[in-house]
Amino acid sequence: MQDFSGKLAVVTGGASGVGRSLAFALGEAGARVLIADVDESALESTRAELVDQGFEAHAQLCDVTQAGQLNDLATRAFDDLGGAHLVFANAGVAAGEAGPLWGYADNDWKWCFEVNFWGVVNTINAFMPRLMAQATNDDQDAHFMITGSGNGAFLVYPDQPVYSATKAAVQAVTEALYQQLLVAQSKVKVHALFPGPHIVDTGIFDSDRVRPEHFAKAADAPDSGIKTTEDLRKLMQEYGAELITTHPDEVAQIALKGIRDDQFWVLEWNQDTRAKVETRMQSILNQTNPVPATLG
Numbered sequence: 084m085q086d087f088s089g090k091l092a093v094v095t096g097g098a099s100g101v102g103r104s105l106a107f108a109l110g111e112a113g114a115r116v117l118i119a120d121v122d123e124s125a126l127e128s129t130r131a132e133l134v135d136q137g138f139e140a141h142a143q144l145c146d147v148t149q150a151g152q153l154n155d156l157a158t159r160a161f162d163d164l165g166g167a168h169l170v171f172a173n174a175g176v177a178a179g180e181a182g183p184l185w186g187y188a189d190n191d192w193k194w195c196f197e198v199n200f201w202g203v204v205n206t207i208n209a210f211m212p213r214l215m216a217q218a219t220n221d222d223q224d225a226h227f228m229i230t231g232s233g234n235g236a237f238l239v240y241p242d243q244p245v246y247s248a249t250k251a252a253v254q255a256v257t258e259a260l261y262q263q264l265l266v267a268q269s270k271v272k273v274h275a276l277f278p279g280p281h282i283v284d285t286g287i288f289d290s291d292r293v294r295p296e297h298f299a300k301a302a303d304a305p306d307s308g309i310k311t312t313e314d315l316r317k318l319m320q321e322y323g324a325e326l327i328t329t330h331p332d333e334v335a336q337i338a339l340k341g342i343r344d345d346q347f348w349v350l351e352w353n354q355d356t357r358a359k360v361e362t363r364m365q366s367i368l369n370q371t372n373p374v375p376a377t378l379g
């Protein structure tokens with residue numbers, strides 16, 4: 084797809100960070116946007132800002148852990164707004180994990196898997212049948228982009244096994260979905276987005292702001308204490324490392340280019356990450372033991 088004008092784009096986690104930037108970039112490219120999020124006030128202010136910019140923007144409160152709420156979102160997109168040609172399964176959280184993994188709160192595992200993994204599965208289940216049906220009646224491509232992470236998909240960081248495990252699972256699903264649609268010769272294309280090339284300056288470190296009571300972390304459970312990119316910057320400085328960040332608007336441009344170029348792997352490498360991935364791949368191929376990767 085080269086021309087997004089008039090197309091409806093649905094973005095989960097659209098109220099902040101990468102999702103918010105995607106919504107603006109899509110609006111700029113002429114698309115109509117339907118943003119979905121659990122953060123009601125951020126959702127409404129993002130929708131209002133999109134409208135202020137002259138874009139057609141709709142918003143729906145939607146918890147991606149709830150299959151029924153994603154079905155409602157898909158119904159809104161297809162029955163009320165004329166169908167969707169761009170879907171971004173983007174919502175995600177980090178649980179602030181820290182220390183040895185056998186000491187993590189169960190709710191860190193459960194919450195992260197519910198949002199990062201089941202959120203993607205629920206989005207696929209709600210949208211894919213409708214996208215497939217639309218594709219048979221409509222000779223246009225549709226695109227389904229899943230936000231994964233190199234942290235889990237390509238690398239395993241020793242200090243973030245919960246997040247890494249969710250994103251490893253997301254990668255398996257994304258790649259299998261891509262292959263199934265390829266075999267089916269579908270006009271629905273699947274893309275794997277890896278925000279970067281550096282840590283993206285978003286609200287992810289403060290995911291607790293939208294953490295529901297039923298997944299609350301016990302007061303004495305381990306926590307990294309990192310709530311902002313600045314906190315991470317300070318921590319890295321203590322170890323003599325410099326934090327380089329990427330603005331989410333840059334990620335949104337990479338995402339749209341990936342769709343236009345029909346790429347599955349949608350990312351920009353930084354040399355440090357690329358070298359670590361090469362080291363890991365060599366370790367697998369040569370059966371040498373893993374070397375811990377450091378965040379950067």
Ligand SMILES: NC(=O)c1ccc[n+]([C@@H]2O[C@H](COP(=O)([O-])OP(=O)(O)OC[C@H]3O[C@@H](n4cnc5c(N)ncnc54)[C@H](O)[C@@H]3O)[C@@H](O)[C@H]2O)c1
Binds near residue numbers: 095121174198230232
């Ligand atoms: N920031 C990074 O460096 C980075 C790197 C790789 C991947 N990612 C991924 O990018 C995606 C977007 O994260 P971000 O960095 O923009 O963080 P963010 O916190 O700024 O945005 C995430 C959005 O998801 C929403 N959300 C959380 N739980 C939800 C739920 N249950 N249902 C619906 N919405 C929910 C939040 O309210 C928020 O608006 C995530 O999948 C994240 O894992 C981020």
